[in-house]
């Protein structure tokens with residue numbers, strides 16, 4: 200029997216995000232176009248035990264390895280009592296608007312579903328649990344271009360997103376998500392305009408926005424500077440913040456331009472996290488099952 204699995208947990212990018220209302224419990228209703236990047240964390244789950252979570256990799260510092268970690272919360276909520284030895288190779292900055300804990304928790308779900316022959320899509324009961332742990336977890340389980348509505352439970356897969364060269368830039372500040380939502384001036388903005396097909400995506404994206412950008416900039420003005428500097432790089436078509444920040448992204452026509460922009464910004468800001476990569480138009484690879492030897 201296969202006892203371990205390795206799963207890629209890609210960065211989640213909100214290409215556009217509109218806040219369309221607020222529920223009675225305080226959660227905000229969103230309408231967001233979400234896609235996934237070629238950079239991410241790598242999660243390995245081994246059911247041979249002993250139980251535990253080890254975090255390694257360039258962005259491991261400060262990542263909790265106890266019950267605060269969304270990976271362990273997900274394991275306990277969906278597979279109570281199951282022993283799993285988990286290794287997280289952390290490449291993405293945490294609390295950064297690109298999935299972070301939710302992406303890792305989703306990877307745990309995908310790995311465990313593959314190892315236990317559970318359905319790759321969570322049941323309604325599991326979905327409710329996952330949303331309570333992290334609102335982005337269901338979208339991250341899909342790991343494919345998706346229109347996300349509600350607080351993250353209403354997911355419409357999108358078929359024809361072209362692969363887009365992208366530059367991710369985090370200026371090294373964090374803002375708690377609730378603080379960004381709290382600073383939002385208008386909580387009832389229009390939904391996304393109807394989505395275009397294929398090659399028209401970039402033009403359409405320019406007409407949409409991230410409603411959380413302004414409140415995030417109020418808390419961390421460096422985000423505005425980051426967006427300006429990205430937009431000023433050669434070939435940048437669009438600069439925007441992802442999620443509740445502080446990671447921003449630039450979209451480019453070619454990978455060469457995204458790489459050149461990364462080089463320019465890295466020279467000026469050696470302390471920023473700068474990652475040229477691409478957005479994939481398709482779902483990420485299924486969990487890799489590792490046969491016991």
Ligand code: C5P
Pocket residue numbers: 225226227228229330331332333334335349350351376377380
């Ligand atoms: O996305 P996550 O579940 O980590 O969100 C953290 C907090 O951000 C929530 O507890 C809530 O206060 C706020 N939030 C919100 N509306 C959403 C998502 C998050 O108000 N759609």
